[in-house]
Amino acid sequence: MTIYDYTLEDNRGNTVALKDFRGKVLLIVNTATRCGFTPQYKALERLYTQYKECGLEIIDIPCNQFLSQAPEDDQGIQQFCTLKYHTTFLRMKKADVNGEHELPLYTYLKSQQGFQGFGNGLKAMGMSVLLRQRDWNYKDNPDIKWNFTKFLIDRKGSVVDRFEPTASMNLLEGRIIACLKESQ
Template sequence: MTIYDFELEDNQGKKVSLRDFRGKVLLIVNTATRCGFTPQYKGLEEMHRRYKDYGFEIIDIPCNQFMNQAPEDDKGIQNFCSIKYDTIFLRMKKADVNGENELPLYTYLKFPRRSSGAGCRPF
């Protein structure tokens, strides 16, 4: 199994295959709209705009698991990020990072050998 075997759901309910990003540099980020790191959206967007034409992609996966710091629904998160930080990079549906409802992609990123078989490398 590789990262390209995963499929995510964007914040509008559309399925997104990570196969579509083969050959690109991916930065997969876990974000929240109400935490001390929220201003990171500005830097992420600057990086995205600067390098997107060179095959760089940011995939934002918001999460509300940590002290209720992303309480909005997916539309609310998108509106907040668009209005406050003018973000245009790809944003996925809000998902869990840990626990029994953890997004399988996060399991893979945290434990590539456990989720992809003995001896496999993440990429």
Template sequence: MYEAYHDQGLEILDIPCNQFAGQTPGTDEEIHEFCTLKYHTQFPQMKKSDVNGENALDLYKFLKSKQGFNGFGKGPKALMMSAMLKKIDKDYKNNPEIKWNFTKFLVDREGNVVARFEPTASMNDVRAAVAGLL
């Protein structure tokens, strides 16, 4: 998607986070190497940071304040995520916190946070929303 839309103004900021079951334990350099070698990423990658809690980046505090959690949608992935999170936090549906890795926020050219996509969202839906803004 980055290659397809970058010339039209799309920017992707990759901010690694290790707050979800320790899935991103490496150093910033190791994470960058893994992403570029395995996925051929070309967009900027920031330092590993917290997205929830008192040490969350101000960026994520802002994003979550504008687009709270609206559920995982439907389908097997959504059911799995819901079941997993209920074990951790029975009230997970009622707070805006990031629930898992690969939550995406779509921000328009004016800085308005127009959408939040949970990790269960279809990339086709993400692409359509991006294309609609460009």
């Protein structure tokens, strides 16, 4: 299977086939409206606005699995994101990214890029402490650990990177630029 074999449902109930994004650079991110990382919507919209003409697509998949930080329905999430952060990138139906009911796309993404840590800094340390309280061995599985985990897919459909919510947006932007330059 490849990334292009998956379909999603957008927040209006339409089927979105990832094969329609062949040749684009994709950033797939699980989001939440009431999370400490929610302000990343602003940076994501800036990236989308700046690079969409070069071939970047962002696919937002809201998720309520992390301390119920996306309690709204799909319409409420859309309204929040467009009014507060003026987002224009694709938003899918709220879905699970871990567990028995996880989207098959997330099973695939996690098989391609497992968890590699939160990096350094206060936010990284805070995430480690929080997760250790819930699961001492959280580092040993590829599950999504929190909201705003991002997967970067290159123009050929390869899952080339995984960015935890604590990752630098500058690092993310650099990797996006590198993918956009490849095979133009």
